[in-house]
Amino acid sequence: MKGESFALDPLEEENAAYSAMKTNAELWHKRLGHFNHKAVMTLQKKNMVQGFPYLELDIRDCIACQQGKQTRLPFKQATWRATEKLKLIHTDVFGPYNTPSLNGSKYFLIFIDDYSRMCWIYFLRFKAEVAGVFWKFKQWIETQSGHKIQVLRSDNGKEYTSNQFNLFCEEAGIEHQLIAPYTPQQNGVSEKKNRTIMEMARCLMCEKNLPSEYWAEASHTAVFLLNRLPIKAVVGRTPYEVWFGFKPFLKNLKVFGCLCFVYVPQIKRDKLNKKAEEWIFIGYSLTSKAYEIFQPNTKKIRSSERCVFHGK
Incomplete structure (x- = not known):
């Protein structure tokens, strides 16, 4: 091209012209x-x-x-499901919260059994605690169920890619599956569970206008309830029934955050002292047949079997 035109040499044997106009x-x-x-x-x-x-x-x-x-193509819903307990465990860390919990936690860590969709929750002050908590969970859950964890699926967080965590998995013979970077859809079971837990916990606190430091207790109660409620992934049964083999008992449920009165033993009071103290119901104990209660004045958390509830 010379100037604004194409040069044409008639002495050349071959010439070609191409349109430069856009359609x-x-x-x-x-x-x-x-x-x-x-x-x-x-x-x-x-x-x-x-x-x-x-x-x-x-x-x-x-x-x-x-x-x-440009958009990401939708992920197809996974069709593969575990056929036995602990064949696949989903895990994720949620946090940090701006407000520490009553016990000073800023994160929660969940483990979900793919077969039953049973969920367990742990509360952490630091992400560095993940490896230690996983090792304790592994020992406890394998002893209780009689099965071995075969596959663990997590995101690429540093808490899951540390040398300590990888060493734990290698020693236990656990296949550790990591999702692709920036692809939380591949860890959809954990992501959806996190959202469901937070939505229920938020509702529990809003119902009683509780301050944000109750988030851990509300999240713990949410997991307790979700394990006993129907889920799409498990047809006709609750996660609790699939895991334990019998239906859950719900008659003992109470309204989260309601007022309760706890009997004071005679040895801890004088004759004219109150025979009951006011506490707040904040959940269910997993180690005993009791309720978890909290006293705002003393900042104490305890378990009690005998409570008289106000506003059940």
């Missing part, structure tokens, strides 16, 4: 803000505007559209 479709695609071309063709087909030229049906791939409109 109307490409030009108007840009003029219309890279709007969807099929939708633009509707303007032409139905004569919806004036001064609009004839456009070609197809346009070449637009790089600007690829850069500006």
